[in-house]
Amino acid sequence: MPREPMIELKGLRKSFGDQVLYDGLDLQVFPGETLVIMGGSGSGKSTLLRILMGHLPYDEGSVLIHSHELQDFSRRELNAWRLIVGVLFQTGALFNSMSLRENLALPVREHTDLPEELIQIMIKIYLQLVGLRESIDRMPSELSGGMKKRGGLARALMMQPRMLFYDEPTAGLDPVSSAQIAQLILDLKKKMDVTSIVITHDMKAAFEVADRMALLAGKRFHLIGTPEEFRTSKDPLVRQFVDGLLEGPLSPQSDQQAYEADLLHRDTD
Amino acid sequence: MKAGRNLRKAPMRQTIELIGEFGILLRDSVAAIGPSLFRGRGSRLSWRNLWLQMNRIGIDSLPIVILVMASIGAILAMQMAPELAKFGMVPVTAEVVALATFREMGPLVSAVVLTGFGGSAIAAEIGTMVVGEEIEALEAHAIDPVRFLVVPRLLACIVMMVCLTVVGDLAAIAGGMLIGGMFLHLNPVQFYEHAVKLLTVGDFVTGLIKAAVFGLEISIIACFLGLKVRGGAQGVGINTSRTVVMTIVALIITDLFFTTIFFYLGV
Ligand SMILES: Nc1ncnc2c1ncn2[C@@H]1O[C@H](COP(=O)(O)OP(=O)(O)OP(=O)(O)O)[C@@H](O)[C@H]1O
Ligand SMILES: [Mg+2]
Numbered sequence: 001m002p003r004e005p006m007i008e009l010k011g012l013r014k015s016f017g018d019q020v021l022y023d024g025l026d027l028q029v030f031p032g033e034t035l036v037i038m039g040g041s042g043s044g045k046s047t048l049l050r051i052l053m054g055h056l057p058y059d060e061g062s063v064l065i066h067s068h069e070l071q072d073f074s075r076r077e078l079n080a081w082r083l084i085v086g087v088l089f090q091t092g093a094l095f096n097s098m099s100l101r102e103n104l105a106l107p108v109r110e111h112t113d114l115p116e117e118l119i120q121i122m123i124k125i126y127l128q129l130v131g132l133r134e135s136i137d138r139m140p141s142e143l144s145g146g147m148k149k150r151g152g153l154a155r156a157l158m159m160q161p162r163m164l165f166y167d168e169p170t171a172g173l174d175p176v177s178s179a180q181i182a183q184l185i186l187d188l189k190k191k192m193d194v195t196s197i198v199i200t201h202d203m204k205a206a207f208e209v210a211d212r213m214a215l216l217a218g219k220r221f222h223l224i225g226t227p228e229e230f231r232t233s234k235d236p237l238v239r240q241f242v243d244g245l246l247e248g249p250l251s252p253q254s255d256q257q258a259y260e261a262d263l264l265h266r267d268t269d
Numbered sequence: 270m271k272a273g274r275n276l277r278k279a280p281m282r283q284t285i286e287l288i289g290e291f292g293i294l295l296r297d298s299v300a301a302i303g304p305s306l307f308r309g310r311g312s313r314l315s316w317r318n319l320w321l322q323m324n325r326i327g328i329d330s331l332p333i334v335i336l337v338m339a340s341i342g343a344i345l346a347m348q349m350a351p352e353l354a355k356f357g358m359v360p361v362t363a364e365v366v367a368l369a370t371f372r373e374m375g376p377l378v379s380a381v382v383l384t385g386f387g388g389s390a391i392a393a394e395i396g397t398m399v400v401g402e403e404i405e406a407l408e409a410h411a412i413d414p415v416r417f418l419v420v421p422r423l424l425a426c427i428v429m430m431v432c433l434t435v436v437g438d439l440a441a442i443a444g445g446m447l448i449g450g451m452f453l454h455l456n457p458v459q460f461y462e463h464a465v466k467l468l469t470v471g472d473f474v475t476g477l478i479k480a481a482v483f484g485l486e487i488s489i490i491a492c493f494l495g496l497k498v499r500g501g502a503q504g505v506g507i508n509t510s511r512t513v514v515m516t517i518v519a520l521i522i523t524d525l526f527f528t529t530i531f532f533y534l535g536v
Binding site (some may be wrong): 050053055081082089090094095096097110111152159175 | 301333397398401402403405406407408409411412417
């Protein structure tokens with residue numbers, strides 16, 4: 001069955017000033033799948049999510065949402081798109097001036113006329129789901145990093161999104177919470193048929209949740225494939241990343257000379 | 270660092286871009302006021318939020334405005350009385366105090382105090398939200414930061430400026446009365462009668478128009494520089510102090526502009 005991709009990147013290029021982050025990104029995200037995106041720190045994974053949410057412009061190429069160019073969206077279309085996507089930011093991005101309860105209530109109050117009692121029930125359900133029900137009236141400053149992240153996930157779920165972007169959902173969580181979040185991602189896919197993009201370095205979680213995986217390296221997607229393909233790939237770069245090896249193409253050996261020159265140069269200043 | 274380099278590269282272009290962005294924010298915010306007051310879900314103003322902002326901005330400023338304006342009333346009275354006494358016109362002191370206060374000192378001093386309390390707080394708060402990805406989180410939930418953050422602060426500043434100015438005006442008259450009673454043999458009733466004799470509705474209204482415009486100015490500069498914060502806690506600090514300085518400069522220039530217009534119109 002030929003499937004229509006929900007999101008499609010074609011030859012995407014993005015740079016910050018002189019720094020070219022990627023050049024020629026191609027990717028398709030299909031309805032109902034969970035796509036895991038991996039890549040080294042600073043390779044531009046969070047930036048990719050920002051582009052997909054319409055927060056950042058891109059230089060070249062296209063980002064197609066249901067075959068419509070994201071950069072051409074009107075304000076109204078962009079808001080409609082943002083409403084069907086839930087985002088978990090890398091830091092959780094809770095509103096610091098509001099309690100957890102208010103954080104979760106805000107989007108629902110803003111966009112629906114649901115009665116307050118119902119909103120309160122939803123808040124408790126979603127907080128229970130991420131294991132934060134006891135902290136409902138705490139302020140974000142009174143939560144740990146991992147708790148903030150789980151709070152951010154609960155908030156993203158409040159609007160019943162059809163699509164979810166997770167930026168490192170399990171980073172900074174203990175193994176048990178981490179497993180719970182991985183299970184939650186699977187459940188959401190199974191029960192609510194959400195499409196997900198998951199950014200993660202956590203290989204265990206990645207292989208648990210992924211239908212497909214993509215590895216971002218060297219300004220483009222080095223490999224896009226099934227978890228099986230990633231497990232069995234002989235590509236040294238893939239092996240190094242998946243197995244966490246010290247030696248390999250990702251190690252900055254080529255930098256060594258520049259580093260030495262830099263040190264010596266600084267010394268003579 | 271980076272901004273500094275860019276600034277050296279093309280200062281003219283940078284400045285024009287900045288003014289352009291400021292203009293867009295101003296336009297968008299003013300355009301969002303109407304819908305936020307009268308329309309429903311998705312664009313409505315949070316009244317609770319507005320109330321919160323007014324409290325936060327206004328309550329802190331109130332005692333300071335009263336103290337400063339009462340002192341200014343007293344100072345003006347003491348400065349003017351000896352000069353006027355030479356011509357045997359001591360009671361005119363009341364008129365001078367009232368006129369200077371209502372037309373000039375009331376709005377200006379209230380605005381400076383509100384810049385210190387409200388403007389800096391707004392810039393710091395919004396700047397911190399930028400740093401914490403909160404603005405992006407708002408946008409990700411299809412909540413327009415201009416409507417949600419800027420409009421309530423803008424309305425709060427305008428309303429509080431007008432209120433503070435009225436209170437400040439009265440405090441200055443009270444300060445003048447005190448000096449009048451203590452040193453000038455003018456009892457409060459006489460002082461009041463003289464104060465209102467020369468005063469027209471125009472004096473009062475021009476003062477309040479100024480106050481409202483100052484309120485708009487304070488809030489929009491603070492919101493703009495808050496939203497422009499880049500690069501962590503340091504950026505928040507830089508733009509907060511920048512807010513205070515730039516707002517005060519802008520206030521004085523606007524004041525000059527207004528006074529010139531009123532001067533020509535003869536109001
Ligand atoms: N607004 C910006 N202005 C300039 N450079 C930026 C900006 N945002 C990100 N960058 C740069 O882009 C690169 C990628 O950043 P990004 O946050 O997307 O990385 P990441 O892959 O999410 O890394 P991590 O795994 O550490 O979260 C970094 O080198 C960063 O310095
Ligand atoms: Mg990141």
